Amino acid sequence: MKYYIVDDSLSVVKILNRIVEEQGLGEVTGISTDPEKALKEIILEEPDIVLIDYLMPQMDGISLVRQIREVKPKVNFIMISQVSDKEMVAEAYQVGVHFFINKPINLIEVISVLQHINEKVNLENALGGIREIIQVKNVSEKKRSADTNKKGSGSRVKEIKYLLGILGMLGESGTADILAICEERLQSHTTNVKEGIALYCGKKAEDPKMVKQRIRRAVKRGLTNIAAMGVEDYYNEIFQNYHYVVFDFESIRAEMDYIRGKRKDGGKTNIDKFIEGLLVFSEVK
Structure with a gap:
């Protein structure tokens, strides 16, 4: 560094x-x-x-x-x-x-x-690396397995649940969808989130728009909760340790401004990046 x-x-x-x-x-x-x-x-x-x-x-x-x-x-x-x-x-x-x-x-x-x-910097670098891997074609399954299976999938799912709990999302219906998609990606040793969402929707025989809507509501709840912690006390230990893990700076800032009444709309949510962040967090935690 x-x-x-x-x-x-x-x-x-x-x-x-x-x-x-x-x-x-x-x-x-x-x-x-x-x-x-x-x-x-x-x-x-x-x-x-x-x-x-x-x-x-x-x-x-x-x-x-x-x-x-x-x-x-x-x-x-x-x-x-x-x-x-x-x-x-x-x-x-x-x-x-x-x-x-x-x-x-x-x-x-x-x-x-x-x-x-x-x-924070290491996690951002890891996310960047994973996004590059996702974009590269013809990557062998053996190499991807070696990169993503350093920890057992069960242990990594526990880490993901822990973070979702910190964000106050465990009571949201879309959180169950997020966990299922993450677990499937970990078991198949791939971080292709778009593919994971599509496969999940196919297995459940549900409209992808409905599933994404549930997930988006859950992610928005997490964004609002962590931003509210920062507004209440910027030095809050949970806020300091976790606000950057699955949300980008601009989204957190916009949501904090919305809570303060300084703007009419809050931070935007990105489902793919959120789930990517959870997968990386479960590996590097």
């Missing part, structure tokens, strides 16, 4: 640098106390994760994040701040900050936050 650290305090930069490398959390590929210099270097180097100070004299952290995301939207950000104001947190989240570290720097907190964001 490649890190870049920008803070107007050199001592803070050195502390964070040492924690990242001594704890084996990644490689620090760049540091800076100058946000304008950092902007150029981050765009050029494109690190996986940027630790960025909120209050800096030349440019505040939110402005810097906004400029970087315009050019490099895949970079992940951790905001370093002494400020815990909810409006600041909301603004930071709006521009793309997912995690926060409080000043003064606490070793345990930093390690915990960095481990969480490393898991």
Whole structure:
């Protein structure tokens, strides 16, 4: 994992640098106390994760994040701040900050936050890899089995049920459909979600539109529940650990804005990506 650290305090930069490398959390590929210099270097180097100070004299952290995301939207950000104001947190989240570290720097907190964001990046990379595999033709069943059957299907279904429970979806009728599709995909050692939904609907002799409608309602419930946790308390442990697993940033942000009354519609749901996310989570968990 490649890190870049920008803070107007050199001592803070050195502390964070040492924690990242001594704890084996990644490689620090760049540091800076100058946000304008950092902007150029981050765009050029494109690190996986940027630790960025909120209050800096030349440019505040939110402005810097906004400029970087315009050019490099895949970079992940951790905001370093002494400020815990909810409006600041909301603004930071709006521009793309997912995690926060409080000043003064606490070793345990930093390690915990960095481990969480490393898991997020690894999960996103794994999802990307699976999507590439799905698009590639003539992949042998033997290779796909080796890639997807590292854990028994029963154990992986338990992991999926656990996550669905965390999202408050177990009471939804569409959740049973989701579990059945996931279980079938795990047993057949394939992650082709579209094919899985079609086969499932065929076996049940149900209209695919009706099945997808049930699933979409269940997924929407999960999105609403996790977004509500973030609105109530951005530092909520469940929200911090799981909001990025099966929902994309834009959907979570839109749903949070809808709950706050800032927009007329909420986040969009994507059934295929949601189920893909569950399958990857069950493997890497």
